[in-house]
Amino acid sequence: MEQPIVQMLNVTKRIGKRTIIDHLSLDLPAGEVFGFLGPNGAGKTTMIRMMVGLISITGGEIKIDGHSISKQFEKAIRHVGAIVENPEMYKYMTGYQNLVHFARMVPGVEHSRIQEVTELVGLGSRINDKVNTYSLGMRQRLGVAQAILHRPKLLILDEPTNGLDPMGIRELRDYLQRLAKQEGLAIFVSSHLLAEMELMCDRVAIIQQGKLVEVVKVEKNRESERTATQRVVFEVDDLEAALAVAATEGIAGGRAGRAIAIGADKEAVAIFNAKLVAAGIKVYGIQAQHQSLEDRFLEKTGGGHIV
Amino acid sequence: MYNFSKLLLNENMKIYLRTRTWIMTGLLLALVVFMTVPVYFMSKDSAMSMWTLVKYESAVGYLLIAMFTAVVAAGSVAEEFTSGTIKLLLIRPWMRWKILLSKYISVVLFALLQVVLLYAFTIAFNFLFFDHTNVTAEEIHGFFVGDGQYEGSAAVYNMKYYAMRFIALLVTSMIAFMLSTVFRSGGLAIGLSIFLVFSSISIGPIIGLIDYKWVDYLFFVHLDLVPYLTGNVGDRTLGFAISVLAVYYALFAALTWFVFEKRDVGA
Structure with a gap:
């Protein structure tokens, strides 16, 4: 170097x-x-x-x-x-x-x-x-x-x-x-x-x-965002049903307000979406929450001093 | 390391590209015109010597120059700080002391230019209006200060007068330069150095009368060197006065360079 x-x-x-x-x-x-x-x-x-x-x-x-x-x-x-x-x-x-x-x-x-x-x-x-x-x-x-x-x-x-x-x-x-x-x-x-x-x-x-x-x-x-596992939020009509689907698929799903959040890469997102639809759950939106520099920054500095 | 003359060129550019420099120079020359012309038309003494006018105009002109030099000296350093340009100036491959030296030299050159202009213009302009036969200094000046009489022509006396005043000017401009560097405030530097110039005229001689030895070592007792042209002042000689001024000058310079070298150029 x-x-x-x-x-x-x-x-x-x-x-x-x-x-x-x-x-x-x-x-x-x-x-x-x-x-x-x-x-x-x-x-x-x-x-x-x-x-x-x-x-x-x-x-x-x-x-x-x-x-x-x-x-x-x-x-x-x-x-x-x-x-x-x-x-x-x-x-x-x-x-x-x-x-x-x-x-x-x-x-x-x-x-x-x-x-x-x-x-x-x-x-x-x-x-x-x-x-x-x-x-x-x-x-x-x-x-x-x-x-x-x-x-x-x-x-x-x-x-x-x-x-x-x-x-x-x-x-x-x-x-x-x-x-x-x-x-x-x-x-x-x-x-x-x-x-x-x-x-x-x-x-x-x-x-x-x-x-x-x-x-x-x-x-x-x-x-790395394109291939790595990231947090993806699915907005659905029936949250409990969606959580059940996640559980049967062995995917760790969590609540994110009135939506379900999973950790997944691109392929997994598509598969999980298909499962939800197959189970008769309406999917209104899918959003990847990539960690921006801002998140990193806030995470590292505790966020107290940003102007 | 590199070409020092380039630094001088820069500092001179910064002095002479400013309108105020030319206003000051114009005022100095106008002073001569506006003293000579009215006197010419109102004076009943048709044989008045040009050296009489030269004497008064030089005395007043020197006060102006002392003020103008203080303005330029104060501007040279303090204004770089107030405008923030100092940060751009000091991040070049030059040691700080060299940058400061280029500033100081350009200030002295400005003072010298003004003095030369005043000297040449007072003589040339009054030559046109008044009698220019050779006269003795005594005829023009009369002498109250000092112990002796000045033997010699008014023209030679005038030259020596300029030399004496220039030494004092070097000291006062160093003071202005020091105040400008230490306090980074142009106003303070200008104000204080003008105060010193005037107080050396009025208070200096009075303090000089105090009968303690330590008084002789105060610098502003010696800022007026002109009386020495006719001999010693009390028991003080010209050499002694200049030595005292030189020591102060060196001290002021040392302080100025030390502060500038060590200063954190912060917010």
Whole structure:
């Protein structure tokens, strides 16, 4: 396996007596969209700020591309592009001047690259307008543009969908995926929006109160749903009769309100349905209840802190 | 590691792309015009020396420059924090101290540019209106402060005057820069440093009269170096005054860089 692009080793952040990140260890593989999911106040932004060297690390170590962010800052940050919280740019300058500003800070970013990036994020002719005339969506695009300007290996986006309308979120998601494919970079996204993470990421780390709870593979989850046994709910007219059918078939059936729930894969669902119909029971509806990331998240975090 | 001049280019761009920079520069030049022209038309002394006007305009102009430099210094660091752009600036392959140094140098360059403009414009503009025969400094200024007399021409005195004021300007702009970095509040940095500039004029000399040795080691007793041009002030020499200022300057710089280097750039 190739070297992970980011290695976090027992990372701890304490401010005063409060422990914000508690011995968190996590490796981010290259070439994936990796989500960082947690309720508000779980420490997502703190973790990101440590990853880009904006705040100090109390204990442990973060390595990016093999370089320690605290000891070899210049080397480690060289291949990182990031938006931390909102994409705040210099409002009195044009979008283009903003990009020139950040291009100058890294060697080897030519003017043609600025053009290229402008095209990629779709800013077009508005690039020559002052940033204070931009909408939030356009500032977000400019934010992404400055983050990918120097062809980073790792793109870090903190709550990238914050304040965007559904259209903007969709566009962002689309070009993040385009970036991951076209430029082949690893993308690290933090969010508390579950559905968003499920659509955007290949893998998601769930954190709570500064601790890593679980790493979930999103893609695998979707595939396994098709073949694996899952909870299926049958809405029927005669619940008792349906339970009796289940009992004779040796299927563990349970009540789910006024419906019957069984654990079954696709084939078993069809068979059980046929049995019910054969027994003269009316089946009004069949619903598979797949466990979404949201369920996993709620299950793991106890659900107390979702906003 | 990389090309430091690019950082300077950036910081200068951020100063000169702002409208306020040009408004400030315009005000400075307007000050000269609006002092010279009325005096020319209202003065009955047809042989008035240009150096008289240069003297007053430079004195007022320097106060303006001290304020403007405080504004630019405060903007340079504090505004990056208030606007949030500091987060984008510090995640580049540059050590923080270098970024801060580029900011400080660009502030000093701004101050220098204003001083050069003031110097050149006061002389050029008044040259057009008033008598420019060579006069001695004593004819123009008269001397109340200091022990000796200044022997020499008004033109040479003017140059030395600018040098003395520029040293003080370096110190006050460092203070503004420090306040801007430490408190991350532009308003506080501007307000406090302007207060220091004015108090050094009014309170400084009074405190200087207090007959305790430790008073000599307060920096703002020494912010007005001009009296030293005519000799020692009390038992203090110019060298001593500059040394005291240099020590404070170094302390302020050390504090500024230390705070900036260690700061957690949080919410």
